[in-house]
Amino acid sequence: xxxxxxxxxxxxxxxxxxxxxxxxxxxxxxxxxxxxxxxxxxxxxxxxxxxxxxxxxxxxxxxxxxxxxxxxxxxxxxxxxxxxxxxxxxxxxxxxxxxxxxxxxxxxxxxxxxxxxxxxxxxxxxxxxxxxxxxxxxxxxxxxxxxxxxxxxxxxxxxxxxxxxxxxxxxxxxxx
Numbered sequence: 001x002x003x004x005x006x007x008x009x010x011x012x013x014x015x016x017x018x019x020x021x022x023x024x025x026x027x028x029x030x031x032x033x034x035x036x037x038x039x040x041x042x043x044x045x046x047x048x049x050x051x052x053x054x055x056x057x058x059x060x061x062x063x064x065x066x067x068x069x070x071x072x073x074x075x076x077x078x079x080x081x082x083x084x085x086x087x088x089x090x091x092x093x094x095x096x097x098x099x100x101x102x103x104x105x106x107x108x109x110x111x112x113x114x115x116x117x118x119x120x121x122x123x124x125x126x127x128x129x130x131x132x133x134x135x136x137x138x139x140x141x142x143x144x145x146x147x148x149x150x151x152x153x154x155x156x157x158x159x160x161x162x163x164x165x166x167x168x169x170x171x172x173x174x175x176x
Contacts, residue, residue: 051176053168056112064128066117069175073117073125074163075136076173079147083134084110087148097158101148104162114173115149115160126160136160 052069059065059078067074079087087101105113119126119138126145130137132153133146143154150159165175 049176051174053172053174055172057171061111066128067175069163072163074175075113075115075117075128075149075160077113077115077128077147079111079113081111083147086133087146087150090146090150096151099150099159101150104148104150104159106165106167109167109170112173113147113149114163114165114175116163117160119143119156120151120158120160121154121156 049070052067054065054067054076056076056078059076061078062080062083064075064077067076084101090101092098092100102110104115115136117125117128117136119140121138121141121143124138124140126136126138126143128136131144133144135147135152136145136149137143138145138154138156141155143156144152145156145160146152148159149162151157163175165173168174
């Protein structure tokens with residue numbers, strides 16, 4: 001005499017248990033997915049903090065351009081040989097925030113100066129190619145920076161900041 005077990009022949013009740021479990025698992029996943037997804041940063045937030053690449057080809061010698069990275073203005077200057085020579089002739093010890101020109105540019109790319117365009121005094125945006133040193137001039141309180149972005153006159157306590165950047169190629173940089 002043999003008896004048939006439910007493992008040998010699935011019953012209608014077994015099918016209902018499996019179907020109910022599958023629907024519950026899909027429902028739980030559909031509920032949890034949006035909760036986890038909303039914790040990711042917004043696309044605009046990712047774009048604002050993401051590194052940017054800048055093509056240097058259209059920037060003529062002696063010209064500056066301004067780009068924005070993380071909401072901050074970044075000046076990219078294609079300096080002339082005369083501007084580089086003048087920046088390097090300055091005795092570093094005479095500067096309020098001593099730093100050599102070579103320390104503010106990438107080796108082999110002396111003609112490119114990349115600085116954050118925010119005055120270190122109170123956060124105004126300086127104007128390029130202005131001031132006594134043909135560098136940057138802050139119209140708010142009169143701080144004057146040279147062609148290397150170093151403070152030369154005025155109330156600003158330090159040089160214009162140099163953002164993190166690398167040369168991807170000879171004509172392209174990545175900021176950030």
